[in-house]
Amino acid sequence: MRGVTLSLDALVAAMIMFSLIAVLGGVRYSASQPQDDYEAFYYTERDAVITLQTAKLRDIQDFPIIQNLTASGDLVEADMNKSVIDIIGSYWAAGNLSIARNITRTFLEGFLPPNFGFDVLLDGTSLYNNSLPQNRFLSRNNFLISGYKKEAAVEGYVSSAWLTKASANDTILVSISPAGAGYSGSGLNRGNFTIIKSFELPANATNISATLYLSAHEGNSQASSSRWRNVSAFINEIWQFSFLTSGGTYASWSIYNITPGNNTLRIKMNKPYDYNAHIHPGLTLVVNYVAEKELFYEEPRENLKRIYFPYAEGTPAVYVTVPFSIPENSVINNATIHVDGQLVDDNGEIEVNNYTAWSSSSPPYNPSINLSIKNYLRKNGNISTGETNVMGVYFDTQASDTDYLYANARNQTRILNTSYIELNYTLPQKIVKYGSLPVSLITYANISISGNGKQANWTMPATDFINPFLHVVQQYSWEVEVAAWHRPEPSPTWTGSDKWSNYTVFSSPTSRNVPADIYILPSRLLSNASNLVNVRDTNDQVILSNTSISYTIFAPVQVGYGAVFQNQTAAVNDAVARLNATLNAYGIRINLQDIQYSTQAAAKVPWMWGPAEFEVQIWK
Amino acid sequence: MAKGQIWSLDLGASVAIFLLAFVILTFLWGYVRRQADDQQDMVRMRDSATTVADLLVRTSGYPSNWTNDTVQSVGLAAEENLISGQKALGFVSLNYTRTLDLLDLGAYNYYFQLKYVNGSPVIINGTSAESGVNFTGTESSVSQRYALIDSEPKKRVVLRLVVWK
Numbered sequence: 001m002r003g004v005t006l007s008l009d010a011l012v013a014a015m016i017m018f019s020l021i022a023v024l025g026g027v028r029y030s031a032s033q034p035q036d037d038y039e040a041f042y043y044t045e046r047d048a049v050i051t052l053q054t055a056k057l058r059d060i061q062d063f064p065i066i067q068n069l070t071a072s073g074d075l076v077e078a079d080m081n082k083s084v085i086d087i088i089g090s091y092w093a094a095g096n097l098s099i100a101r102n103i104t105r106t107f108l109e110g111f112l113p114p115n116f117g118f119d120v121l122l123d124g125t126s127l128y129n130n131s132l133p134q135n136r137f138l139s140r141n142n143f144l145i146s147g148y149k150k151e152a153a154v155e156g157y158v159s160s161a162w163l164t165k166a167s168a169n170d171t172i173l174v175s176i177s178p179a180g181a182g183y184s185g186s187g188l189n190r191g192n193f194t195i196i197k198s199f200e201l202p203a204n205a206t207n208i209s210a211t212l213y214l215s216a217h218e219g220n221s222q223a224s225s226s227r228w229r230n231v232s233a234f235i236n237e238i239w240q241f242s243f244l245t246s247g248g249t250y251a252s253w254s255i256y257n258i259t260p261g262n263n264t265l266r267i268k269m270n271k272p273y274d275y276n277a278h279i280h281p282g283l284t285l286v287v288n289y290v291a292e293k294e295l296f297y298e299e300p301r302e303n304l305k306r307i308y309f310p311y312a313e314g315t316p317a318v319y320v321t322v323p324f325s326i327p328e329n330s331v332i333n334n335a336t337i338h339v340d341g342q343l344v345d346d347n348g349e350i351e352v353n354n355y356t357a358w359s360s361s362s363p364p365y366n367p368s369i370n371l372s373i374k375n376y377l378r379k380n381g382n383i384s385t386g387e388t389n390v391m392g393v394y395f396d397t398q399a400s401d402t403d404y405l406y407a408n409a410r411n412q413t414r415i416l417n418t419s420y421i422e423l424n425y426t427l428p429q430k431i432v433k434y435g436s437l438p439v440s441l442i443t444y445a446n447i448s449i450s451g452n453g454k455q456a457n458w459t460m461p462a463t464d465f466i467n468p469f470l471h472v473v474q475q476y477s478w479e480v481e482v483a484a485w486h487r488p489e490p491s492p493t494w495t496g497s498d499k500w501s502n503y504t505v506f507s508s509p510t511s512r513n514v515p516a517d518i519y520i521l522p523s524r525l526l527s528n529a530s531n532l533v534n535v536r537d538t539n540d541q542v543i544l545s546n547t548s549i550s551y552t553i554f555a556p557v558q559v560g561y562g563a564v565f566q567n568q569t570a571a572v573n574d575a576v577a578r579l580n581a582t583l584n585a586y587g588i589r590i591n592l593q594d595i596q597y598s599t600q601a602a603a604k605v606p607w608m609w610g611p612a613e614f615e616v617q618i619w620k
Numbered sequence: 621m622a623k624g625q626i627w628s629l630d631l632g633a634s635v636a637i638f639l640l641a642f643v644i645l646t647f648l649w650g651y652v653r654r655q656a657d658d659q660q661d662m663v664r665m666r667d668s669a670t671t672v673a674d675l676l677v678r679t680s681g682y683p684s685n686w687t688n689d690t691v692q693s694v695g696l697a698a699e700e701n702l703i704s705g706q707k708a709l710g711f712v713s714l715n716y717t718r719t720l721d722l723l724d725l726g727a728y729n730y731y732f733q734l735k736y737v738n739g740s741p742v743i744i745n746g747t748s749a750e751s752g753v754n755f756t757g758t759e760s761s762v763s764q765r766y767a768l769i770d771s772e773p774k775k776r777v778v779l780r781l782v783v784w785k
Contacts, residue, residue, distance in 0.1 A: 017641035047766035050701040059773040
């Protein structure tokens, strides 16, 4: 029994040992091959990206694709210092994938090991795939990249420029609203009419040029003697021109003798053969000049403004119309008028819009009238609608035909230029524009519309703007309706009740009441958009194509850092050219000596395309 | 007596079987140990090849403007993946035994070569950019890296390093 036990122990021990032998005999120690492969893939992917980033276009200019692009001018010398990946990314960003792929393939093919499969992707778009089948491993590596656009230097100088002062061209419009010697009806009551308007140019104004557009009406064509039908213009009492009217006349003349500072324009109309002497809508003196201007604009919130009347004298009567406006949504605190007249024998009347603010059949011989006109203004409660108000003053002189014919002693009734409208209002907010140049621009309403009307259609610059005015020009006039809108608003239609269906910004309050300056509500216009203004006479009198829109924009007076140039001079020239181009777009011409600039070396210019995900996949 | 005979036969057979198994087991164990050592050595060789190739292609060495007299650590890069021809020339002219020490390849041999993408060797100032000893051993590991050389214009090159024993 003991022997049996022993033999069993030996057999069990032998079985264990043979089992170990069997196991150890089957053991094969293997190195971690997949890890080594992935490591090799990783380094290869990394090498591909870094060499694409390190190699410059200059280094691969012997590639056929690069030679073709250079020959076609698509790549230029400035591109030669760009990295290859910049150029690939630039074409990729521009959507030119075939060129991006061609450069990638040419660079990597033959460079990376042929036994590896490759795919190079930029934001998921394959740029190069060598089409080898994938058997075992696939490694992917992603890099965020960005780059410079082709044709842009990457190191060098950048420059900005700004105006230190602005000696810029500008324009003022000196307009006179309808005025005249009154309507006598017939007979021999006709007489002279004179109107004098003062205006001021900056004291440092130079290069002054001017044109007078005159729309006047007196007499008719029956008379042959010029003394009966003679209109003359004077600047600072220096004669400019005379012409013979033939009914209503609209014509223009070059004007001289305007000086920096205060000036006067005098229009003298001799007694006509019949009818009466008067001015129609459109009498405007356009003065162009160059002057140094402030590079800011400011309007306080609280305003007290006086608008002075022109001096006028006429026989057998005299009347003037004076338009004025209070900015939209301003609080009207007070509005008064002061009117001085002389040699008034008979009737007198003052109208504000369609209200009679004052009238008398026996006014003082030399009236001095003070009135509050606040209640007659275009407003909602105390808030201005912004629409143009029109004030008319009429003084009559009573004289007989005998006085006129035989004694020539008839009075010249006068409205003095000490007369004024005083407006006290509060703007919704103060207006302050620093670092910009206020520039007056004019566009013409020369597009014909039905009913002898005109339309202005212009693109407002992408700047803030103020003071848009319509200046209506007519040979004969009755009442006008004005509508203003901007795209994409639909155009208004002319209704049967002689109104625009929408966007009305002005309606003549009474007949023969067409002011020289009609304020267009700024809320109806839009910067950097197509703006339109329609004007039409309710009696279908012709609106002439010299009808214009004036407005003031705030032009930028600086440009920021621009492209990168290889030398400082080129960078400065570029900045000055950009500033010039910016200002020229607004019709502003500047002096080079008024430009200051700043230049900086640009060693690391921020990326211009991307960031994009650059992915390299390798397999085998 | 019969009891003693049975015992002696069993004992003899058991001892014989056991000794046979023990001898076989000892031999196999030794074989497995040698194989494992060989593979680990292969891994170390691969690591060395990868590390040294990476060192050469990505670093500029120490000091960065090293010469054959001042070099403490070898690197060939003017910048990452841009090989300095001057440094490559300096490297291939270094004493082989010294480079083994500088590259910490003391247990192995190596063969270094720079070649262009068309397979032709990079020649710098008339000297081919290759150094070390061609493989004549039993085991080797090859590491290839892809870079540029700072010629004018820069050209694409393949850095090939064979570490062997």
